[in-house]
Amino acid sequence: MVKLSTNSSATKLRASTALIGCSVLLACFPAFAADWSDTSISWRYGTSFAEPYEGNDITKNIFALTHASGYKYGTNFFNVDMLLSNSKDPSNAHSTDGAQEAYVVYRNTLDLGKITGKDYKFGVVKDIGITGGFDWNTKTDAGYNSKKRMLVLGPTLMFDVPGFLNVSLLVLWESNAPCNTYTNTCVSRYSYKTHPMLTAAWAIPIGDSAFSFEGFANFIAAKGRDEFGAQTKPETNIDAQIMADVGKLMGGPKGTFKLGVEYQYWKNKFGVDASGSAGSGAFAKTPMIRAEYHF
Numbered sequence: 001m002v003k004l005s006t007n008s009s010a011t012k013l014r015a016s017t018a019l020i021g022c023s024v025l026l027a028c029f030p031a032f033a034a035d036w037s038d039t040s041i042s043w044r045y046g047t048s049f050a051e052p053y054e055g056n057d058i059t060k061n062i063f064a065l066t067h068a069s070g071y072k073y074g075t076n077f078f079n080v081d082m083l084l085s086n087s088k089d090p091s092n093a094h095s096t097d098g099a100q101e102a103y104v105v106y107r108n109t110l111d112l113g114k115i116t117g118k119d120y121k122f123g124v125v126k127d128i129g130i131t132g133g134f135d136w137n138t139k140t141d142a143g144y145n146s147k148k149r150m151l152v153l154g155p156t157l158m159f160d161v162p163g164f165l166n167v168s169l170l171v172l173w174e175s176n177a178p179c180n181t182y183t184n185t186c187v188s189r190y191s192y193k194t195h196p197m198l199t200a201a202w203a204i205p206i207g208d209s210a211f212s213f214e215g216f217a218n219f220i221a222a223k224g225r226d227e228f229g230a231q232t233k234p235e236t237n238i239d240a241q242i243m244a245d246v247g248k249l250m251g252g253p254k255g256t257f258k259l260g261v262e263y264q265y266w267k268n269k270f271g272v273d274a275s276g277s278a279g280s281g282a283f284a285k286t287p288m289i290r291a292e293y294h295f
Contacts (some may be wrong), residue, residue: 005028034076037069044262050284051089052272053143059086074129077201083139090142092252093181099141107133108167109156126160131168136292141180147189163204163212170197174221189211192232192271193224210248215240215262216279223271232271239264241290255294262288 023136043065062082065076067237109129113120120128135150154170172195173204179186201212220235243260247253266275266284 010203013076034069034071037067038294039065039067040292040294041065042290044288044290046262046264046286046288048284048286049085049089050266050269050281050286051141052269052278052282054089054141054281055173056280056284058089060084060089072109073114074167077107077109077133078105080104085141087236094140095142099139101137101139101141101146103135103137105133105135109160121160124158124159124161127158127260129156129158129166130154131156131170135174145179145181145186147175147177149176149189154196161204162204163202165200165202165204167198167200170199171195172197172223174223176227184287187227192226195221195223197221206242210245212243212245213240214243226271230273230276233268233273235266235268235271237264237266237269239266241288243290243292258290258292258294262290 021149044064045060047059048056049058049060051058061080062084065078065080067076069076081103083099083101083103083289085100087098089099091097091099109131110131111127112244113127130153132151132153134152135148137146137148139146144229151173152170154168156166156168159165159167163228173191174195175189175191177187177189198219199216201216203212205212216237216239218237220237222234224233226232235281239262241260241262243258245254245256246259248259264284264286266286267282267285269282272278272282276282
């Protein structure tokens with residue numbers, strides 16, 4: 001460990017804003033050659049978010065930019081979240097301001113059927129793909145200040161359902177370089193043991209109604225010991241929502257404005273043992289409201 005060098009919240013916020021601006025441009029590039037694309041901005045709000053060692057009654061506003069598109073050989077997915085906590089998740093050890101976080105996800109799935117011209121359909125599976133991508137985050141908070149970097153790669157099954165349902169088995173290469181403002185120390189970048197994740201993503205219309213069932217589920221294996229020598233635990237993160245197409249309900253433009261409710265179940269958050277010293281903050285059970293605008 002080395003002594004923590006302090007950065008102002010304003011500097012970190014500017015860096016996060018710059019990242020989001022660059023990310024917007026990156027997300028838009030694939031659309032020029034896209035067969036289809038969907039870009040949206042969204043807002044989520046809940047009062048019972050959880051963080052290990054910080055408890056499970058944290059209020060957060062989450063603003064997001066999401067882009068999905070299909071092209072000749074597959075699909076792109078990009079999302080950036082800006083998460084703003086209240087003071088129960090403080091920005092540093094002596095602050096009454098809440099933490100700020102930017103979290104970026106990118107996935108590219110190559111469709112083997114499109115690439116080879118062959119039919120890979122079997123049973124309820126309509127095609128097979130190979131998915132690769134990354135997760136990237138930065139957070140200003142009192143106890144950890146996450147700087148996650150993660151690469152992912154693995155096969156994907158695409159199911160023949162209304163809307164879509166994709167299930168992937170991905171290998172994860174993850175590292176972090178946390179800093180603790182309570183003890184004024186930080187840890188040099190640390191790589192966890194390579195580990196797998198079974199993940200599903202879906203968006204399925206509910207019959208002919210204006211409602212849909214959407215979300216993702218991640219089942220992540222333990223990743224060895226963490227930066228501090230503690231054994232990590234298998235992680236379950238399920239985030240699902242029921243969304244209403246307001247335009248379809250009100251006779252306006254369809255697929256433009258959506259409202260809904262969301263629920264996140266996240267046990268052993270970040271691989272931290274929810275039955276250990278991290279307490280209830282390592283086991284999130286978070287209802288939210290959600291609004292989306294698609295353009």
